[in-house]
Amino acid sequence: MNLHDRISKITIVGGGSAGWMAAAALATYLGKGASVRLIESEEIGIVGVGEASVPHIRMFNGQMLGIDETEFIKRTQGTIKLGIEFNDWSRIGDSYIHGFGTIGRSVGPLPFHQFWLKLFQSGRAAPIGEYSPQTIMAPQGKFAPGDRNAPPGSPLADIAYAYHFDASLYARFLRELGEQRGVQRIEGKIVGVNQRADDGFIESVTLENGQVVDGELFIDCSGFRGLLIEQTLKTGYVDWTHWLPCDRAMAVPCESVAPITPYTRSTARTAGWQWRIPLQHRTGNGYVYSSRHISDDEAAATLLANLDGKALAEPRALRFTTGMRKKCWNKNVVALGLASGFLEPLESTSIYLAQSGITRLLALFPKRDFNPLLSERFNRESEFEYERVRDFLILHYNATERNDSPFWDYCRTMSIPDSLREAIELFRSDGRYFRHGEDFFALPSWVQVMLGQRIIPQSYHPIVDDMPEEKLVDVVESMRAMLKNAVAAMPSHQEWIERHWKASAP
Secondary structure (H helix, E strand, O other): OOOOOOOOOEEOOOOOHHHHHHHHHHHHHHHHHHHEEEEEOOOOOOOOOOOOOOOOOHHHHHHOOOOHHHHHHHOOOOEEEEEEEEEEOOOOEEEEEEEEOOOOOEOOOHHHHHHHHHHHHHOOOOOHHOOOHHHHHHHHHHOOOOOOOOOOOOOOOOOOOEEOOOOHHHHHHHHHHHHHHHOEEEOOOEEEEEEEOOOOOEEEEOOOOEEEOOOOEEEEHHHOOHHHHHOOOOOOOOEOOHHHHHEEEEEEEEEOOOOOOEEEEEEEEEEEEEOOOOOEOOEEEEEOOOOOOOOHHHHHHHHOOOOOEEEEOEEEEEEOOEEOOOEEEEOEEEEEHHHHHEOHHHHHHHHHHHHHHHHHHHHHHOOOOOOHHHHHHHHHHHHHHHHHHHHHHHHHHHHHOOOHHHHHHHHHOOOOOOOHHHHHHHHHHHHOOOOOOOOOOOHHHHHHHHHOOOOOOOOHHHHHHHHHHHHHHHHHHHHHHHHHHHHHOEEHHHHHHHHHHHHOOO
């Protein structure tokens, strides 16, 4: 490649987790061929609510950035997340766990849950949660990272897990990493954005102190306001509030309560849901709600009345509009994190979507001519990913039997996207689910949530009947017994933290 064709100046607007993840990754993979500068203001601060993640973060931290897991967990007051416990979602009193990883082990061309379905429908199998390591480990408070000596294909060979962590500490950790790899941090507030006259590309930004920072590629990590992607380029936004009606959140930390549980908890309330995320030094809590169905004061009172321990601050209010930009890459601006869109934190996808955007940008990284085919592909893939996650979140709200409040009446009766309606109808028929391409949430996630939300298949795959009855019982029940015994031998999550990942006092 002609060196004159290469982008040599990358300017990131905004810090926080998204900004510093992008900065660290770009500095790591573009080497000395490009300067990476990040502009942020201590005055503006960061949202810092997203403290739960999905297993993809282990790949991004470890393989992409070369971060040592032990150092990361200690530096961010981290704990383990095996999944999410959903309470009161389908009916008040219901509880299920959406665990990471697999359900049982596939048999031939069929997933394990198809064989389980036949026995469950005749009353001869336990609930689905007893056939997945994570959903057994989580309520028992157990943790082990996987058995390397387990046979290939065993659910115990590689235990999928994610983390709970302090997002502001993660941003600080990534800042140190980025600066070590050559990222230049510029302190200041942007007061002006300068565009090229001929094509509207961003040329530079002007700071409050008069400094002008130029760039060839700009990364917008300025949060909900989208300083470059929206305020300057007027890209437009696709609003999904009619499907995901929550538009506000109250967040408050409280004192930690032992033992620390290795899962996130989501409890449905009259106008939304409440999260509980246990860290080593505190517990994060929040109420995500619809402002049309409850006032801010009522939401704050509900949140404070349902904490495990003493509140450590006043509830902090956040406003958002669920949806995404019409383009995440417009001209020479790529939006990441909250600047690209927002899907509420029900399944902890915000950090994943930012990391996925960074990985996609590296794969489609442009030259100075900004070939439009690259941005078009980036935008198509971003839209696909957002829409698939959107459908999975809508599933939780729509598949409910609750009729105890106007909020749940709306969710239960609202129209849903055709793609989701078809998935529900197919699963209700005979338990089948077909993944859409690179859809982030795989079959085990959809199976667990649909069953947890009381979408019970009427039948099962016809091939299942070809397996002799005694073998079917053996396949299903031997899996249950094996997992039960393996989990019983594991240390507790609290013990594992104390032994391997204990953080120093904050």
